[in-house]
Amino acid sequence: MRESDTFKKLTQLILEEEREAREKLENRVEVIDQNLNEREKLEPRIAPILSDQVVYLQKKFPELFGPAITASIKNQIKDxxxxxxxxxxxxxxxxxxxxxxxxxxxxxxxxxxxxxxxxxxxxxxxxxxxxxxxxxxxxxxxxxxMEPVIQEVFIIEQHSGMLIGSYSRVTSVDQDMVAGMLTAIKSFAKDTFSIEDQELETIEYENYKIVIKNFPRFYIAVVISGIVSKVFLNRLDDLILDFVDKVINQRSPKAEADFIEEEFSENLNDYFIKLNQYDK
Amino acid sequence: MISKKVVLIGKYGVGKTSLIQQFVHQRFSEKYLTTIGVKIDKKTVNIDGTELNMLIWDIAGESTNTKIPKSYHLGAHGAIYVFDLTRPSTYENIVSELNNLKKLISNVPIQLVGNKSDLLDEKNIHQIINSLPLEISFLTSAKTGKNVESMFSALGKALLK
Incomplete structure (x- = not known):
């Protein structure tokens, strides 16, 4: 045997084992690669881990995220x-x-x-x-x-006194001006008597009573004729709260920024005519 | 229809009520009746085809011993600051007065108006204008009606922008 053949044989003998090991490794890498990149193979392996993590997160949720969520809600409410x-x-x-x-x-x-x-x-x-x-x-x-009758209802923007909506049995005076003057009276009472956190709630004449219900961005003024009993006021209160909840607070996002007068006026008619009819 | 709140401010006796009377009712009275508190008037104007409802709050002028509730100004969409061209005391603190107003109602158009222009000649008026640190929007006369309509129209245009 020549020297070169002997060297070749020797190399083969030495590297044979290494080649086999490399082939095994290649096969293994291919299997891992498939496991990682093919969803159906990866899923069964990861699912138990994920499910453990979900259970862990569910258990620890208040502890892990509670402070951040509370802070976020606090800010949201503040803003x-x-x-x-x-x-x-x-x-x-x-x-x-x-x-x-x-x-x-x-x-x-x-x-x-x-x-x-x-x-x-x-x-x-x-x-x-x-x-x-x-x-x-x-x-x-x-x-x-007594026979209390709702004569007029005004929804008025706080501060500016702009009329947002109105209902009237008889149109006598300019409703925009009434809204303005009512707001001016409210402002006057507030500024003159330095009653910062309190609001004017009623204005009374002999046979008329103006009941004012205040909300942060607007107020509702109801003009009632006749003798107004506590029972009637109670019913009126319910009606106003219901109206605010179902009509004003449910307005479309488009109308969120600006109040649309016509939108509320129509609903006011339905609501307050009902109360008058109910009482007769 | 679009509605906007406009406040008229200025010292007592500068002619705020007269300007509104002239604008809304086209009339003028020589009789001086001081406004108590606030008076509200309304006029619908047509600005380039758009109907605008102007709710004009005539706020009583402040004198040395009367204070006007600040909340009358709140929510205003525009303001007119009126001074009397014949009485320097009504415009000598104009910068600080306007700054105070801007604190109450920020980012709204404000017209600076010199009223009673019928009582002075051109030369005197120019002297006053030159002495003022701010540019006057309009020189008006509630008595003759000069520039009253155009002053309110200009504000109306600014309100619709």
């Missing part, structure tokens, strides 16, 4: 305070009112009890009438004494 108050106001109002209403009902029951104990002729007549018509005697006496 849009008016919007938040506006959205919550009707809901909170309704909750408080439900409780108060129950108390009023209790009071009404007690009044009825007192009336039943009275012995005047009128009371006896009312008592008989109440029995005949199936109406509470207290309610009947109140209803006889």
């Amino acid at each position: 849009s305070k008016d919007e938040v108050v506006e959205a919550l106001y009707p809901i909170m109002g309704k909750m408080v009112k439900k409780y108060i209403l129950k108390e009023i009902e209790l009071l009404s029951e007690r009044i009825d009890q007192k009336i039943e104990e009275a012995f005047s002729w009128d009371n006896w007549v009312n008592f008989v009438k109440a029995k005949v018509f199936g109406i509470k005697q207290g309610d009947m006496i109140l209803k006889d004494a």
Whole structure:
């Protein structure tokens, strides 16, 4: 055997093992590559890890993200305070009112009890009438004494006094000017008596009462004629809160920045005519 | 229709109410009645085909012993600061007065108006204009009606921009 053949043979013998190892390695790399790049192969391997991570995150979520979310919500509320108050106001109002209403009902029951104990002729007549018509005697006496009617309703932008919407049984004076003057009166009371956190709530004339319900960006003024009872005011309050919740707060994002007068006026008609009819 | 709130501000007796009377009702009275608090007027104008409802708040002029509620100014979309060309006391602090106004209502068009131009001759008026640190938007006369309409129209245009 020549020397070169011997060297070749020797090289083959030495490198054979290495070549086999390299081939094995190549095959292994190819399998790993397939495992990594083919979704159906990768998924079964990673899914358990991911699922463990999800469970871990679910458990630790408040701890890991709580402070960041709280801070973000705090900032959001701070930046849009008016919007938040506006959205919550009707809901909170309704909750408080439900409780108060129950108390009023209790009071009404007690009044009825007192009336039943009275012995005047009128009371006896009312008592008989109440029995005949199936109406509470207290309610009947109140209803006889008054007939509250909503004459006008204005939705007015706070500060600027611009009219956002209105409902009127009779159009007498310029509604834009009324809105302006009401705002001026409110501003005057606020500035003159330095009552920063308080608002004017009613203006009373002999047979008229202007009830003002304030919201952060606007206020609603309701002109009522007749004698206004607490029961009527309560019902009106509910109606206003409902109106704000369902109509004003539900307006389209386009109308979010600017109030559109016509949009509210139409809805006001539906809402407040209902209350007048209900009371007659 | 577009509605905008305009406030008229200036010292007492400069002719704010008269300017509004002239603009809204085309009338002028020599009788001076001081405005108490605020008076609101309205006029619909047509600006280049657009109907604009101007709610004009005539805010009582402040004197040394009366303070006017600042909240009357809030939410205004435009303002007219009026001074009396014949009374230097009504325009000598004009820069600080306008700065105070801008703090209450920022980023709104403000017209600086010198009223009672009918009481002075051209020469005197020019002297006053030159002595002022700010450029006057209009020289008006509520009595003759000179520039009243154009002053409000200019503000109306600015309001619609």
